[in-house]
Structure formats: C-alpha cells, structure tokens
Amino acid sequence: MSLRFKGADLRPVLAEAVANRCHVILVKDQGVYFLAEHGERRPEDGRVKLLAYAVGCNPDVDPFDDWWELARVELGGDDFGEHLDPTSSVFARILNSEDDLELSATATHLSFKPVPPAPDGH
Template sequence: MLRFRGATLLPVLKEAQSNKCQVILVKDEGVYFMSQIGEKDHTGRHKLLCYADGCNPETESFGDWWELSRQECGGDDFGEFFDLSVNIFQHLLKGGNDLFVIVTDSEIRLHIEASVPHSH
C-alpha cells in the first residue's frame, strides 16, 4: 500500500481542478500523482508532483525507491488517469487527508484516512 500525503497531494489536485483536467498516477522514476495539464520547469517536467512515501528518487536512494515501486506496483511503468469528479478526489480537495493506493494485477484501489499530526 502506498501513502500520498494530503499536504503535497492537495496542490496537485488544485492544479488539475484549475486546469479542468484529470490527475495521473504515474509509475516510472518513482510513483507519483501529477496534473494532466500543469506548469513545467525548464526541463519540461511538471513542477507539482506528489510522490508516494518512499518512492521519491530525489529523496530516496535508487535501490530503495525502485524496489518499493516494483513491490507495490509491479515492474512495468504506467500512467493511470483519474477524473476529479470522483467522490474520493472531491473529498481530498477539501484538504487534510492522506490518500492510500493499492495496486493489484486487475485494479487500483484508493482510500483515504485523516492525517495524523506529528508530535515533537
């Protein structure tokens, strides 16, 4: 099961909402959500990406993010499109929730849980 933090997912969802487009769950170099249409950096990559915990190539070692991505999503790269009108995304747009994703051979399941504040 992959966890996408609400605090970093919300800007991606809002970008998709403002551009009236879908969001895409991508598995290639890591696993992340992005807006179908969005602002890009000087290299042509989308600026706003929400990586799953442990699957960010910018913060995790190659072996760690690659193995977790393979275990949770299989070996093939993919992009799965989701419409923001789906109830779960409408709930997430209100903020404060994390999204959990389970990828199987036949489906992608999404569910939400409230974010737990970090204690110091």
C-alpha cells in the same frame, strides 16, 4: 500493503487538475507520483512543476534501491500512467480535508481511500 500520498503534497496537484479541467495522472516510472495532465512546467527545464510522490518512492530523496523495490512490490515491474478524474469523490475528499491518500493495487485494480494523516508526518 499500500502506498501513501501525503495530502499536503497531493492537494496542489489535484487543485491544478481541477482548475485546468484535465485528468490527474498516477505515474510509475522514475518513482510513483501524481501530476496534472496539463500542469504548469518549470521554465528552466520544462519538467512539470507540481508532482506528488508516494512516501518512499521519490527518487530525489529516497535511495534508488529502496524506492524502486517499494514501487515494484506495490505496483509491479512495468511503468505506467493511469488517467483519473480529479473530481471523483475520493479526490474531492482529499481536496477538502487534511487526509492523506492510500493506494493499494492488485494485478487488475487500483484502489484509493482517504486516511488520516500519519502522526509522524510520513
């Protein structure tokens, strides 16, 4: 199985990380998402402004039991943050195309690949 990140959501996060010359971080805690390591913060609450959630793993729109179980099945039970290079070839492809990003994981590896956008937008 795998998780999908919509390219339209991910491109602004990747662009911010490239512009700020910082890592992009894949996070699993309250959902599964990418953010720029040195991203802009919202003045009202200090939270990072740009987040790209995996489809089905956004606690703001997906029911808790659904996103929590999907995240657990795909990425295990522990929370983590993985620092990645936003200039890597897979992220460059996402930045310069209309593709989405597919994430698959084993107990020891994360794999990313560009995939055509889902026809239904999900």
